[in-house]
Amino acid sequence: MLHKPGFVLSDGTTLDDLIDRDMNEVSMRVMDDAELYHHEMERIFAKTWLLLGHDSEIPKSGDYVVRDMGEDNVIVARARDGQINVSLNVCPHRGMKVCTAEAGNAPIHRCIYHGWAFRPDGSFIGAPIEKEQMHGSKRTKDELGLKKARVHIYGGLIFATWNIEGPSFDEFLGDAKYYLDQLFCRTDSGLELLGPPQRFVLPCNWKIPSEQSASDGFHTLTLHRSLMEGGVMGGTAESIYDNAPGMYGVDVGFEQGHSLRCLEAAQTFKMFSDMSFEGKTLDERLEMLPPPGITKELIPQLHKNLSPAQVEQLATIPPQVGGMFPNVLVAFIFAPRTDGGSSGALALHAYVPRGPHQVEFVNFIFAEKDCPEQMKRDMLQNSIQQTGTSGLIEQDDADTWPQIQRAARGVMSKTQTLKYQAIHGHEKPEGWQGGGYCYPGFTKDDTQWNWWLAYHRLMSADA
Numbered sequence: 092m093l094h095k096p097g098f099v100l101s102d103g104t105t106l107d108d109l110i111d112r113d114m115n116e117v118s119m120r121v122m123d124d125a126e127l128y129h130h131e132m133e134r135i136f137a138k139t140w141l142l143l144g145h146d147s148e149i150p151k152s153g154d155y156v157v158r159d160m161g162e163d164n165v166i167v168a169r170a171r172d173g174q175i176n177v178s179l180n181v182c183p184h185r186g187m188k189v190c191t192a193e194a195g196n197a198p199i200h201r202c203i204y205h206g207w208a209f210r211p212d213g214s215f216i217g218a219p220i221e222k223e224q225m226h227g228s229k230r231t232k233d234e235l236g237l238k239k240a241r242v243h244i245y246g247g248l249i250f251a252t253w254n255i256e257g258p259s260f261d262e263f264l265g266d267a268k269y270y271l272d273q274l275f276c277r278t279d280s281g282l283e284l285l286g287p288p289q290r291f292v293l294p295c296n297w298k299i300p301s302e303q304s305a306s307d308g309f310h311t312l313t314l315h316r317s318l319m320e321g322g323v324m325g326g327t328a329e330s331i332y333d334n335a336p337g338m339y340g341v342d343v344g345f346e347q348g349h350s351l352r353c354l355e356a357a358q359t360f361k362m363f364s365d366m367s368f369e370g371k372t373l374d375e376r377l378e379m380l381p382p383p384g385i386t387k388e389l390i391p392q393l394h395k396n397l398s399p400a401q402v403e404q405l406a407t408i409p410p411q412v413g414g415m416f417p418n419v420l421v422a423f424i425f426a427p428r429t430d431g432g433s434s435g436a437l438a439l440h441a442y443v444p445r446g447p448h449q450v451e452f453v454n455f456i457f458a459e460k461d462c463p464e465q466m467k468r469d470m471l472q473n474s475i476q477q478t479g480t481s482g483l484i485e486q487d488d489a490d491t492w493p494q495i496q497r498a499a500r501g502v503m504s505k506t507q508t509l510k511y512q513a514i515h516g517h518e519k520p521e522g523w524q525g526g527g528y529c530y531p532g533f534t535k536d537d538t539q540w541n542w543w544l545a546y547h548r549l550m551s552a553d554a
């Protein structure tokens with residue numbers, strides 16, 4: 092087979108110099124290299140499917156939000172036919188940003204520079220003083236629309252890619268779909284985004300949080316220990332260290348770089364309650380420890396929308412946290428309340444690159460559309476308290492990631508490597524119904540190493 096060497100940086104460094112696939116090591120230079128960053132924008136962010144938002148943000152014709160695909164700013168708008176369109180927010184006239192607001196409703200987007208106007212589907216309407224034909228005669232109006240991305244809506248989530256002829260969204264998800272459907276496609280009305288996403292910028296490369304999202308369960312034991320000590324996540328610090336219940340489960344990794352940590356519901360339940368799952372039916376288990384966001388009334392909908400094997404997994408060993416390549420964290424957190432209830436938190440984080448040294452953390456907080464208003468408030472509160480700008484969990488991470496970034500700047504430091512050598516090797520547990528590579532037992536480096544292999548694969552492909 093023809094070996095595609097990918098690219099060579101201007102000093103002669105190759106991708107294989109940076110990612111040592113024999114040793115499972117990654118050079119720290121990857122976190123602090125402007126040249127590499129430009130290759131990433133071309134080979135990853137211009138090629139793969141990216142999360143932009145949720146259709147509940149733009150329910151009406153003309154509604155729009157402005158988001159980013161890598162460094163490219165885009166308008167995500169619902170057109171008159173109800174379809175969601177993603178168009179490059181760059182005026183084809185002289186390059187001005189067409190839509191300067193962050194969100195709103197507009198039947199027409201008019202560029203503030205010379206007034207060229209566009210519909211929500213990106214098509215060009217015309218320039219002011221129509222009779223003067225200020226768009227010229229060399230191009231037809233059809234050629235002067237905003238550049239459009241390819242869009243796919245999955246469980247209400249809006250994804251887009253510039254890779255018009257590339258893999259379909261289903262190919263992109265691959266075997267991860269079986270598990271992600273359990274989180275995003277399990278009720279009749281689906282999820283609802285609870286307000287605009289929280290956003291903040293951190294001084295670190297996008298890959299630092301993104302590789303953690305590839306199911307780095309191990310760091311929670313140490314970095315997030317204070318959550319256990321404070322009883323925020325149930326249990327005590329001692330029980331966490333003695334038994335480390337949250338460390339054992341089945342990590343599942345996928346060719347495409349996605350991953351999920353499936354953790355025994357019985358173990359999770361023990362952290363919250365003295366009652367036992369022993370002898371309980373699946374529905375009784377689901378009632379005792381509902382997946383985050385699911386009420387008793389919604390349980391029949393799980394059976395309607397998912398296969399029996401998927402419901403069984405939700406009741407016994409549900410996916411609880413993971414990542415979607417390249418830059419999304421999936422958090423479905425079981426969260427106890429002091430009154431014994433558990434509404435949980437349901438959040439997605441997109442880590443949007445802002446140059447080689449900065450990332451914008453975009454926190455999407457969800458609840459099931461059909462759950463009671465009180466539950467939506469509880470889930471919003473849980474997510475705000477745990478994930479995102481002021482979240483207890485991410486305060487730990489937001490302190491750590493920039494320190495890794497700072498370290499990567501040093502001449503000597505950037506020659507150091509990140510190690511992914513605690514490898515389990517994949518092995519499907521008996522009776523396991525889902526696909527992907529399963530890594531049962533203590534959470535190790537397998538899924539994060541898969542993430543780097545997916546990164547390597549995309550970066551080595553022709554741009």
Ligand code: FES
Nearest residue numbers: 182184185202205
């Ligand atoms: S740059 Fe937009 S109308 Fe001229």
Ligand SMILES: [Fe+2]
Nearest residue numbers: 310315484488
């Ligand atoms: Fe973390």
